[in-house]
Amino acid sequence: MERRTFLRASVAGAGAVAFSGSLWQNAALATPAQNAASPYGPLQAADANGLQLPAGFTSQVVARSGQTVPGTSYTWHSAPDGGACFADGTGWIYVSNSEMSGGTGGASALRFNSSGTVTSAYRILSGTERNCAGGATPWNTWLSCEEFDNGQVWETYPFGGTAVARPAMGRFSHEAAAADPVRRVIYLTEDKSDGCLYRFVPTTWGNLASGTLQVLRAGTATSGSFTWATVPDPDGSPTATRNQVSGAKRFNGGEGCHYADDTVWFTTKGDNRVWQLNLLNSTYELAYDDNLVTPGTAPLTGVDNVTGSSHGDLYVAEDGGNMEICMITPDDKISVFLRINGQSASEICGPAFNPAGDRLYFSSQRGTSGSSSGGITYCVSGPFRR
Template sequence: MRRRNFLRASVLGASTVAFTGSLWQDAFAAPAQNATGPYGPLQAADANGIQLPSGFTSQVIARSGQSVPGTSYTWHSAPDGGACFADGTGWIYVSNSEVSPNGGASAIRFTSTGAVASAYSLLSGTRQNCAGGATPWNTWLSCEEVSLGYVYETYPFGGAAVRRPAMGAFKHEAAAADPVRKVIYLTEDETNGRFYRFIPTTWGNLSSGTLQVLVAGSATSGSFSWANVPDPDGSPTATRSQVSGSKAFNGGEGCYYANDTVWFTTKGDNRVWQVNLGNNTYELAYDDNLVNPGPAPLTGVDNITGSTFGDLYVAEDGGNMEICVITPDDKISAFLRINGQSASEITGPAFNPAGNRLYFSSQRGTSGSSSGGITYCVTGPFRT
């Protein structure tokens, strides 16, 4: 694979990306290979059952069905996709609820020290809100993972959620905003799902625009183009079946944008895809079948996010309940592992604006039930 340059990215506020630091040569060529992690080996499990590298600690932030500590707000069941938003000297962590028919999204506001200040609802009464994505204008896109599902734009800083039908009706999974091209990328959780982009008529306003689908060959790398989806409402023909030559992906999951690149995961084949927007090419950033020597550290790939340093963090749905890190020099390793929760999945990884706290959830916790979700925070010497 041709190697490219990668500029370290930091997320400011919701997901507005600024680029700092020196130019990284030979970064993020595909696919990533097994290596010792940048933080060293995992230590014995802590009191929360989480194995972390030396110097890192975990804490429980909230539990499904219980009041968020310090508030009277009851945390939702089946916590899923999440993101952080800068809030003055503190920040807000938002999280979806992947239940139906009473899904939605909630938020927790933190002070500058990481203490809980308040918790509240952003969205309710929707269906199986799985992942989503933050926008540069400080809204959270909550995506319904159901047939003919919708994207809902929610407002962590106040305001009523709004359904955005122009973004298509299909089994939505995740979203990632590209402020350079002024588009939103979207994944589809079907075994023959597609990868989309939505071009708003006016950037910052998702009420109208054009839905497009990626068109490419059947190979795992090559060039691509975009084509308009004729009927974004997906009826009577599903959006994924409307454009001849659109590329199928096996179970689209998480999605993350930085520096002219968008990464997304597919759970059906345990892959992380890398779309190079500067030259309209795509390739594999990770494939569990191409790790040599094995065994592959990452299986059940799901949500994905990035750090201020430029590392990618990928959560497992199943596997051995790990969050794995892919470094810019194409090395992959386990960053953390949750023990005793094999009937769950890890969801919603997101860094606070400073990049020194990582939030995530175990969707079904130790009980294996959607009512047993646990939301955590890991603090430590993250590379920034």
């Protein structure tokens, strides 16, 4: 089967979630990504931070769990997880979830000036549970998602304001969210071995207080057509949202979710896959499957958070594996972009580009210690394709 061509998208505006440009052309269903040399060249020896990067790229540590963020008086949270960047004048803000239990979760923010120096750090959500991933909105809020059976989506305000729960978006084991400004919906993944993919249709775009929760319906194959069906009871009690609609398609451990150019990509950790929804023709397919990679060994395992660059490259972080961020290029080639050494008991979380696209932020949730209190948040700078 001939692979459709993904032409470059460009990040638009402060939310860093709306994209313009050409589409994945609907020519034929895809062959999942295959091994290839990285467009950036081979990884170099580990730097002082333990990161192996391509030539021309450098890393820095911007925050460590339990320690004061340099240049501020704020103590960075434990277990950093999903994240996103927002334009802030000539600088930007990076937000990061805290995947802690017992009401000690939440989210924090780092504010950077135009040179990439932290100017302030602060809390934007407190007292919540297992805030795993989430997603940015075009109106500059961060959707922080709770990963447990009765979890909610919390809308938070990186530029100031009190976080608000959005129960209309469903109560289930939330993972990630991705905003689609064209259809005016939010896509939501569910971290269960028999989880589903949802979309929330707000009554009014820009206001998540009310709306309709829908679930994707499709067959059991890895490609085909899909439809959406309304979930009768988004509260998920007594019947879980994933069990309310006949024919809802099951996905094995939904994780990261990313929207661009009439396409949604999302990952499933239980089977090491990256899925692709083609929204113009309502079809789905595999963008990556570690069992279908040739030649050699699949580089990406433990698939987790995903983001995209303005060039159209997808960056997929590993939960475990060998602690890599891998990239899938527009011509369906997969390669390793970076590797973190000496942190095998951790996972990589929250990859997100700054508005200019020349800095990639992400965290190692448990760092070198293997403990939630040992999280490390990094920035990698360099000649990213834009």
